[in-house]
Amino acid sequence: MKMQSILSGYVLHKRPYRETSMLVDFFSLEQGLIRTIVKGVRGNSKSDRKSLLQSFQKVEFTLAGRGQLKNLGRIESLNLRSNLIGNQLYCGMYINEVLSRCLPEAEPVSEIFDDYEQSLLSLSQVSTTQLSDIEPILRIFELNMLQTLGYLPDFSVEANTGEPILPELFYTFDAQSGFHLSHANAAMPYTGKVILDIADGKMSRDSTVVDRVDEQKASVDELILRRAAKQICRQAMRQLLGQKPLKSRELFIQG
Template identity: 45%
Template sequence: MAKLQARGYVLHTRAYRETSVIVEFFTPQFGRISAVAKGARGSGKSDRKSLLQPLQLLSFELAGRSQLKNLGIAEAIRNPWPLRGNCLYSAFYMNELLMRALPETEPVSLLFEQYQSSLEHLASLSENDSLVNIEPVLRSFELMLLQELGYLPDLAHDAQTGEHIDANQHYTFIAEQGFLPCPSTQAYAIQGTDLIAIEAREFTPSARKTAKHICRQALLPIIGDKPLKSRELFLSHTGQ
């Protein structure tokens, strides 16, 4: 039986048969990959159950030739990230995005690095930290996700002429096409200065709002219009 060695984060678990669970992992070498953890809900496997929690970084062994692998030995590489409040909901949002957007078994090493740095950044904030500090983390993650999937629009060039974005111009965003010049009076007109800031990952108040609009529109063809549970939790917690 073929065996694979991997490291990655637990994204999600769900019950499977009588005593097992299906674990969704996020790894740099295989992207999103599923495995059956046999007996993980049994009384004799409480140690394994405690390991298979979201935001836990593990080294583990996978066996089997089918797409759904069997989970072998699993060990914690580090303690789970100590996230609470807004920061925890933000991490759950990233997990749900990965579950909805990533195809199985496609390597995404740059996105994995961005995910880890995002968790580290969130862990450095307080549980009720302002969205001013949290939103740049989420927007940077979304932009990297779009880049890895090939859906990131060209933030630096006019999609119609190929010219560099003009700071004094306004643009409309069309998913899977890019940014086209438009009158400043048009609904959702985007300032060129915001696009330049987002390209440089400089999230001014205006750029944060614009980046949120762009990411939401660009992600729609990937994740669909079914509401994200984590987003609803986050909004109910922040009251926004």
């Protein structure tokens, strides 16, 4: 008798399947993205399984079956569900949708799994509801995911020459090849300083800034940095997402 593998992870996405079942995407530590059938949970308000198939709650589960689409076996909670509300919730749903669409199936990606858990923790602990202050969590996650999956060009060198990116020069970004030397009047130019700061993970202002003039300048620099990181991530992720829009982005507009 073949032993069932015990997996741990999170529900990313679920949708109706046939009359009483659901198709559920799990992100597991051991096997990455796993798509499963969960039988008999739709319309059954007394089902314990239904209450466990919630986003942002870590669960332990087993799979059964020989085909590519497995049946969910045992499932139980490993900890309390992350309490996300408002924009934090929308950001969590955005990350889940990105993972469901970008991850390769049945391939372990422990670095991304660790980043996912850290992002959920950061979202649950953030003290502000302002989207502009929450978005750096998304950018850091996106950049790490793209780097791990091999879709992020080198941020340290110019694509054509291999020369180091210089803070005072301007560059344009191409998702396939990387950063190209350009000028200030080009479409969507980035300074070398912004590129290097994104690579260093400098998404938020230094809390030690005390001078009012310096603090105001830091706020402007921070805004420029965040906008650039968002544009670069969107361009790079288009290779994985294709032309189909993300449904979770509509939540930010509606909210």
